[in-house]
Amino acid sequence: MKRVVVLLVAVVVLAGGAVAYATWAASxxxxxAAAAFDPGVxxxxxxxxAGRIAAVPLDDPGAAPTVSGTACDRFHSxxxxxxxxxxxxxxxxKTDALxxxxxxxxxxxxxxxxxxxxxxxxxxxxxxxxxxxxxxxSYSSGGFSTWTGILDTRTGYAVTNIxxxxxxxxxxxxxxxxxxxxxxxxxxxxxxxxATVSTKGKTYLVEGDFGAWxxxxxRENAECPSLSPxxxxxxxxxxxxxxxxxxxxxxxxxxxETPLGESASVDDQAxxxxxxxxxxAKDGDVWAAxxxxxxPRLLVRDASSPVAVR
Amino acid sequence: MYISIxxxxxARSVPANVLxxxxxxxxxxxxxxxxxxxLPLYLVSALGLSLVQFGVLDGLYFGVTALVRxxxxxxxxxxxxxxxxxxxxxxxxxxxxxxxxxAGGSVAALGAVMAADRTGKGLRTAPRDALITLSAPxxxxxxxxxxxxxxxTVGAFLGPLxxxxxxxxxxxxxxxxxxxxxxxxxxGVLLLVLYVxxxxxxLPPGGRGPLRLGTLLRxxxxxxxxxxxAALGLVTVSDSFVYLMLQKRLALAxxxxxxxxxxxxxxxxLLAVPFGRLADRYxxxxxxxxxxxxxxxxxxxxxxxxxxxxxxxxxGAFYAxxxxxxxxxxxxxxxxQSRTSGLALIQTGQATARMLSSMLFGxxxxxxxxxxxxxxxxxxxxxxxxxxxxxxxxEGGAPMTAPSSRSR
Numbered sequence: 028m029k030r031v032v033v034l035l036v037a038v039v040v041l042a043g044g045a046v047a048y049a050t051w052a053a054s055x056x057x058x059x060a061a062a063a064f065d066p067g068v069x070x071x072x073x074x075x076x077a078g079r080i081a082a083v084p085l086d087d088p089g090a091a092p093t094v095s096g097t098a099c100d101r102f103h104s105x106x107x108x109x110x111x112x113x114x115x116x117x118x119x120x121k122t123d124a125l126x127x128x129x130x131x132x133x134x135x136x137x138x139x140x141x142x143x144x145x146x147x148x149x150x151x152x153x154x155x156x157x158x159x160x161x162x163x164x165s166y167s168s169g170g171f172s173t174w175t176g177i178l179d180t181r182t183g184y185a186v187t188n189i190x191x192x193x194x195x196x197x198x199x200x201x202x203x204x205x206x207x208x209x210x211x212x213x214x215x216x217x218x219x220x221x222a223t224v225s226t227k228g229k230t231y232l233v234e235g236d237f238g239a240w241x242x243x244x245x246r247e248n249a250e251c252p253s254l255s256p257x258x259x260x261x262x263x264x265x266x267x268x269x270x271x272x273x274x275x276x277x278x279x280x281x282x283x284e285t286p287l288g289e290s291a292s293v294d295d296q297a298x299x300x301x302x303x304x305x306x307x308a309k310d311g312d313v314w315a316a317x318x319x320x321x322x323p324r325l326l327v328r329d330a331s332s333p334v335a336v337r
Numbered sequence: 338m339y340i341s342i343x344x345x346x347x348a349r350s351v352p353a354n355v356l357x358x359x360x361x362x363x364x365x366x367x368x369x370x371x372x373x374x375x376l377p378l379y380l381v382s383a384l385g386l387s388l389v390q391f392g393v394l395d396g397l398y399f400g401v402t403a404l405v406r407x408x409x410x411x412x413x414x415x416x417x418x419x420x421x422x423x424x425x426x427x428x429x430x431x432x433x434x435x436x437x438x439x440a441g442g443s444v445a446a447l448g449a450v451m452a453a454d455r456t457g458k459g460l461r462t463a464p465r466d467a468l469i470t471l472s473a474p475x476x477x478x479x480x481x482x483x484x485x486x487x488x489x490t491v492g493a494f495l496g497p498l499x500x501x502x503x504x505x506x507x508x509x510x511x512x513x514x515x516x517x518x519x520x521x522x523x524x525g526v527l528l529l530v531l532y533v534x535x536x537x538x539x540l541p542p543g544g545r546g547p548l549r550l551g552t553l554l555r556x557x558x559x560x561x562x563x564x565x566x567a568a569l570g571l572v573t574v575s576d577s578f579v580y581l582m583l584q585k586r587l588a589l590a591x592x593x594x595x596x597x598x599x600x601x602x603x604x605x606x607l608l609a610v611p612f613g614r615l616a617d618r619y620x621x622x623x624x625x626x627x628x629x630x631x632x633x634x635x636x637x638x639x640x641x642x643x644x645x646x647x648x649x650x651x652x653g654a655f656y657a658x659x660x661x662x663x664x665x666x667x668x669x670x671x672x673x674q675s676r677t678s679g680l681a682l683i684q685t686g687q688a689t690a691r692m693l694s695s696m697l698f699g700x701x702x703x704x705x706x707x708x709x710x711x712x713x714x715x716x717x718x719x720x721x722x723x724x725x726x727x728x729x730x731x732e733g734g735a736p737m738t739a740p741s742s743r744s745r
Contacts, residue, residue, distance in 0.1 A: 172581055
């Protein structure tokens, strides 16, 4: 019976330890939330900080952030619309895409699965797009797959997986069951968009037409494009060696491509700080790099999902 | 015998040591699946890391795990202390749960912890399975493995539930999940220490240590079984591909996708014990082969109408008829003093073959397309199965096909 006593004592001690820790973790003081938080106030840089939507002044990004009460794993915001990807606790890991209004109140919820990867809202705030990882949980383990969806917030029409869109590869209609899309960015007309498609081991930059529902490839090896506010440049991550990625800028008029000054590998969909520079997450901090190849600079520590609101 | 359910029907048919090992696996699986369920989210959401940083290390980890598994098997045999080696493996994985907290956001440290966790898993599997083969009568090995695997799967079901329970009550504190997981893992180690008995009979005459792996492979029946396991592993499509194909064929709603593995696990859980018993009664080689026929049927359904429930049931039946049954087939072919190293060898061979299969099918999917790639794998499976059947039937009088004459 000695064994039973040892076991019971151990169960009590271990269970007590786990409960005590969880209780402490639950009561840990989170940063006080700002009473009212309007993501549309201009002159601020929105970031994800301590797991929640937060803001710092654009002219002083090193200042202590004003934190909202809204938790997101990845978000983007424009024109008064905020798209918040949040994982939902439950017996199975799930992700929801939430559309939030200017008081960060939920107006629409789309149930997804997987791990949040990318979020983007068009400049006007009308179109929203998201990408989640659904399997493999990584790029290398067998069968890595993403789902990308697009929502038109004005009509309420949502496509939860855009991979059925008719695709033209190098001008010819292309059929393959293995196409995967990720990283959508919208043009100012709320109809045209750019994204990445992968098929047969290659990635392509695609230009899509939401209304006509078709897409065509523009060039190879470009992922997670981000269109500049003036619509003249795309910044994307390109596979290089050593890499895996390096941010590059593409001039859409000349179709000339130049590497940015950030030499470290970046796995993010860039966001535009202004017409001349982009922001991205690297090693848990938000950095900015100019288009002209100048050196990158640190913007906000311990943050991700940057969005400049002007 | 000394477990509290003594006297019940279960205890009479399944040795107490096997139940104890099953309980240890159940508890340990709760712990490890708690972490597995939240780790990608933790890395991406809490730490802001890119998953690709970990994907790159995957192949490397695999190599390390394989070597440690073989070395651990050899050490367990050499010292005749399987429980000790398994305990080190369980203990290492338990400590890793706390080390995850200590690693913080450092990619190097996290990578090291994840490698150590896998090492622990690699270390404990073979000695645990060897203990099962040494704890049950030879003619009931299939049933014993069935009970063990079913208990293990119950743990795998409960783990994610526990993790998200903790996340819910703590409002998303990942560290609380790791601490809880550690406490559960520690309980598993304690159960092993208290209730699992090593079998430390006198060493065989002459005090010989374990045979070298080369010597083991010179034994024709064991060598053939290793080759069969590897050949079939090479044409076994990895689970994630099966789920992905189902999703694509059926255009399943995104939120239902995470349920697919539960379907397989459910069938595995229900069928592991009956299939193990069938294997004991009608021949393990036959059930092992039938399991691969179920896999073939699942492939054909995936290429055809892709019916959800039948595909998942066949997929689970495949695991139920092959995973524990392979160990029950291999155990009696190995001399007691080399059992752990032999099982480690066959597990490593199978795991290596499955990794190659993943790479192969990934390439086929990319070049030919999913259905065509699967057709190639199905053709390969038919071929491997034919070879396997010939090879296994050659063991005419071996213990696995004549269990009744070997009961103790």
